[in-house]
Amino acid sequence: MAAANHSPSSPYSCAKDSGPVIPTTSLVTFLERVQETAFQTYERSKFDHKDFIDLSLKFDLSTTVKAFDEISKTENGSVSTKDFEEFIGKWFKSAGEDLVYVEPMDFETEPYGFLPKVENPEVRAWALEVHGLWKKLSREVSSSVHDHPELHTLLPLPVPGMIPGSRFREVYYWDSYWVIRGLLASKMHETAKAIVTNLISLLDTYGYVLNGARAYYTNRSQPPLLSAMVYEIYNRTGDVDLVKKALPALLKEYQFWNSEIHTMIIHDAENCNHSLNRYYAMWNKPRPEASAIDKRFASKFLNVNEKQKFYRELASTAESGWDFSTRWMRNPSEFTSLSTTTILPVDLNAFTLRMELDIAFFAKIVGDDAIAEDFLTASHTRKKAFNSVFWNENMGQWVDYWLNYGAEPKEPQTWEAQNQNQNVFASNFVPLWIDLFNSDTPLVEKVTRSLQSSGLLCAAGIATSLTNSGHQCRDFPNGWAPIQHMIVEGLWRSASTEARKVARDIAERWIRANYVAYKKTGTMHEKYNVEKCGEYGAGGIYRPQTGFGWSNGVVLTFLEEFGWPKDQNIDCN
Numbered sequence: 001m002a003a004a005n006h007s008p009s010s011p012y013s014c015a016k017d018s019g020p021v022i023p024t025t026s027l028v029t030f031l032e033r034v035q036e037t038a039f040q041t042y043e044r045s046k047f048d049h050k051d052f053i054d055l056s057l058k059f060d061l062s063t064t065v066k067a068f069d070e071i072s073k074t075e076n077g078s079v080s081t082k083d084f085e086e087f088i089g090k091w092f093k094s095a096g097e098d099l100v101y102v103e104p105m106d107f108e109t110e111p112y113g114f115l116p117k118v119e120n121p122e123v124r125a126w127a128l129e130v131h132g133l134w135k136k137l138s139r140e141v142s143s144s145v146h147d148h149p150e151l152h153t154l155l156p157l158p159v160p161g162m163i164p165g166s167r168f169r170e171v172y173y174w175d176s177y178w179v180i181r182g183l184l185a186s187k188m189h190e191t192a193k194a195i196v197t198n199l200i201s202l203l204d205t206y207g208y209v210l211n212g213a214r215a216y217y218t219n220r221s222q223p224p225l226l227s228a229m230v231y232e233i234y235n236r237t238g239d240v241d242l243v244k245k246a247l248p249a250l251l252k253e254y255q256f257w258n259s260e261i262h263t264m265i266i267h268d269a270e271n272c273n274h275s276l277n278r279y280y281a282m283w284n285k286p287r288p289e290a291s292a293i294d295k296r297f298a299s300k301f302l303n304v305n306e307k308q309k310f311y312r313e314l315a316s317t318a319e320s321g322w323d324f325s326t327r328w329m330r331n332p333s334e335f336t337s338l339s340t341t342t343i344l345p346v347d348l349n350a351f352t353l354r355m356e357l358d359i360a361f362f363a364k365i366v367g368d369d370a371i372a373e374d375f376l377t378a379s380h381t382r383k384k385a386f387n388s389v390f391w392n393e394n395m396g397q398w399v400d401y402w403l404n405y406g407a408e409p410k411e412p413q414t415w416e417a418q419n420q421n422q423n424v425f426a427s428n429f430v431p432l433w434i435d436l437f438n439s440d441t442p443l444v445e446k447v448t449r450s451l452q453s454s455g456l457l458c459a460a461g462i463a464t465s466l467t468n469s470g471h472q473c474r475d476f477p478n479g480w481a482p483i484q485h486m487i488v489e490g491l492w493r494s495a496s497t498e499a500r501k502v503a504r505d506i507a508e509r510w511i512r513a514n515y516v517a518y519k520k521t522g523t524m525h526e527k528y529n530v531e532k533c534g535e536y537g538a539g540g541i542y543r544p545q546t547g548f549g550w551s552n553g554v555v556l557t558f559l560e561e562f563g564w565p566k567d568q569n570i571d572c573n
């Protein structure tokens, strides 16, 4: 039976909030106030909370706050739409003005050797359009941010980079991996390296790679894929200097993910202890970028401690990159039952396993055999933990492990079968992406059969979960490019004929769905509806976004690997 069904009635009955909290800036606090006023001023459908936290000041903060106090001096603090709009126009630069468009340094309209396996002219023309989107997503931080950082929530970065698109105006951590994969297919190696330079600069400044390059994202990271980015670039370019630059940063990042807040110990049936990772944001207040909404969600908790605990769960879910999903909810129909910090996520641990393997590989390249040895040992230890803690033999999948409430990081928890979450999520198949697993052919064949019968494989790709929660964007019927990519690449790297057939089939479905949606809407989307080929996804606390960095990256990567024959139809079947 699924662990979710074993939950106590209130997950917060003995909630405590003792974790670290990273201070934020006075500007962010003020913009949250502006966002709250916007929330009260506009209709919900016309309002994106993030637009208000991304505003830049035209004048200094204290003068702006005084002016805002003046217009808010009504009895109930409300502001008319006219006064509010005048105030925003007079005192702020628009959201997005802090980043400026920049021509990518190595963009060519049709680079030499571009997607050689794409023979179909229609598909090739579309692929060139998607390639052309890099020009639209390329940005550098404006000089005003460098000269007057106190006027902006945007953080300065040393070199130009790529943004996901639309409301996601700044650089994001894990999105960058698929952006880099696409850039490599587009032969834009220098732009790919620049993205790594920016992420390393965040790591050097903060000790971890931030969720995104904004002051309000300093309280958390995102799925750690920096080592994978460096690996892919090195694989294409053989750039040893990049590896030398990245290795010390990656060692620092490894410490961050294996520090006390991000690790829990599981004691298995064979008497072994396994240290595994979880998401845990250093924040127990509303997420500034969505604070007006978070406060309303939290209003059901009367106790401050319960509210803080819930806010940490919201921010930790944002750290997971899967914000939001029934995956993190003890009660799938109750959003406030989010319990991300009490879950050992199978995909996060696959990423840290990959980090161990990548670091060992890089250490060998730079000639540090001791580090290479240590990290190889760590990867073998973690592989054992995968077998003991996450693997579910009956399902043929690796599944998330639910921790007991109130557990302290240093206290080992005894593994219990009922704590494995047996609900089916696409993340249960992400370990396939790791070579230690995809090189084991019988294992891959078992997992492939499980994927085929899971219900996740749909007309237009892999669904995120089997639950149609109606409002969570990381659930059925939404499909996300990163998930398609990791599972397809894992299956494709194996030696199993059947797994490779499934990989090609999923990639083709995904390409068709992206193509048809592009033809209908003229744009690439953040997520797609996998039930209906050619439709984009929906749900969540913000409107569906376009652009879109990782979707472009995955389509180009799939087209580079699988190609598209001349006579093969590209429409939805």
Ligand SMILES: OC[C@H]1O[C@H](O[C@H]2O[C@H](CO)[C@@H](O)[C@H](O)[C@H]2O)[C@H](O)[C@@H](O)[C@@H]1O
Binding pocket: 050, 164, 168, 172, 173, 174, 175, 211, 212, 287, 289, 290, 318, 319, 320, 321, 322, 323, 324, 542
């Ligand atoms: O504002 C809401 C949330 O927006 C981001 O999350 C979503 O977009 C990101 C950029 O494409 C993506 O990395 C993430 O997986 C998406 O869920 C942001 O990362 C969240 O922290 C934020 O709360």
